[in-house]
Amino acid sequence: MLLHDPEVLLIDELSLGLAPLVVQELIRVIERLRGEGLTIVVVEQSLNVAASISDRAVFLEKGRVRFDGPTRELVERDDLARAVFLGHEGG
Numbered sequence: 001m002l003l004h005d006p007e008v009l010l011i012d013e014l015s016l017g018l019a020p021l022v023v024q025e026l027i028r029v030i031e032r033l034r035g036e037g038l039t040i041v042v043v044e045q046s047l048n049v050a051a052s053i054s055d056r057a058v059f060l061e062k063g064r065v066r067f068d069g070p071t072r073e074l075v076e077r078d079d080l081a082r083a084v085f086l087g088h089e090g091g
Helices: 020-035 046-055 071-076 078-086
Strands: 008-012 038-044 056-063 064-070
Touching: 020 046, 038 046, 046 071, 056 071, 064 071, 064 078
Parallel strands: 008 038
Antiparallel strands: 056 064
């Protein structure tokens, strides 16, 4: 589906400004590409979108790594969820 055969695909703000149906279609495309073995790096502010397409997450806040690990663990971290959704410092 991609013009060339890249080793890595970089995607910045997958969901920004797009209708939810378009985002869902892009997620399906990304899932298919992942299934084909393509490495994909996504920068995304929506935790729900990021969690739906990733195995591993790196959470950055003010230029510092606050979390680096399995996405499911990031989703379970209430302190980081508050930082994402409310803009507050986590614990």
